[in-house]
Amino acid sequence: MKFPADADNIRYDARGKRVIVGYAGAKQLRKRAEGTGGLGFLDFPMALDEAHHRLFVGTWTPSRMLVFDTQTAQEIASGDIAGPSDDLFYDSRRSRVYVLTAAGFLEVFQEKDPDHYVRIAHYPTPPHTQTGLFVPEWARLFAAVQRQAGRSAEIQVYEAH
Numbered sequence: 001m002k003f004p005a006d007a008d009n010i011r012y013d014a015r016g017k018r019v020i021v022g023y024a025g026a027k028q029l030r031k032r033a034e035g036t037g038g039l040g041f042l043d044f045p046m047a048l049d050e051a052h053h054r055l056f057v058g059t060w061t062p063s064r065m066l067v068f069d070t071q072t073a074q075e076i077a078s079g080d081i082a083g084p085s086d087d088l089f090y091d092s093r094r095s096r097v098y099v100l101t102a103a104g105f106l107e108v109f110q111e112k113d114p115d116h117y118v119r120i121a122h123y124p125t126p127p128h129t130q131t132g133l134f135v136p137e138w139a140r141l142f143a144a145v146q147r148q149a150g151r152s153a154e155i156q157v158y159e160a161h
Contacts, residue, residue, distance in 0.1 A: 015050050016070055047090035047097065052114035056097050060084040065099055065109060067117060076115050081107050082122070089134035089141065091160055096120075098141055098160075102130040106143070106158060125156070 045058040048070075055068040063084055067077035083103025090097055095111035106129075108121035125143060132143040139160040147153040 015053070045085050045088045045099075047088050049090050049092065049111075049114070051092065054090075054114055056088055056090055058085040058088045058099055063101065063103075065097060065107070065117075067115075077117050079109055079117055079119055081105075084130060086130040087132045089132075091134065091136060091139075093136060093139070094160060096160070098134060098158075100125065100130045100132050100141075100143055102128050104129065106141070123158070126151075129156070 047056045048054070049056070053070045054076075055070050057066045057068065058064070058081065059066060061084075063081045065079045065081050065088065066075055068074065069076050081099050081101055082105040083101040085099050085101050088097060088099040097109040097111070097117065099107040099109070101107060104125050104127045106121070106123040106125050107119060108123070109117040110120045111117055126145045126148065128146045128148075129143050132141055134141045141158040141160065143156045143158065145151075145154045145156055
């Protein structure tokens with residue numbers, strides 16, 4: 001497949017047998033997408049809840065977590081996040097969404113049901129800690145902390161409870 005810009009995030013929907021790609025595109029793509037639920041922004045961190053047919057997408061401007069029904073492509077829920085994010089993750093065991101933000105927070109949303117999500121935590125992280133990896137088998141979120149004045153780059157580990 002060809003895209004007008006670099007793909008930033010890719011997820012596979014095994015149930016629907018399709019690949020979902022987030023990418024930043026040309027100005028006309030942004031204008032077109034802004035009128036259809038907000039996918040025309042700078043970055044596209046995504047996570048998939050296959051059991052409930054939900055796709056979670058983080059947008060930069062405005063900074064939001066959007067929830068889409070993968071069967072209807074309709075936005076069904078959203079929530080504000082502290083700032084731009086490069087990564088968000090769905091924890092199927094705990095029915096939670098974890099969002100790392102450049103503003104210096106790890107946001108945690110709890111699924112009440114597949115159509116309703118509530119932010120239950122807002123943990124401080126070093127600024128620009130917006131990239132990470134969630135390993136469900138270990139119940140751990142690994143967050144990449146950028147090098148900053150007087151501080152080396154590092155990986156911080158957050159445990160899901």
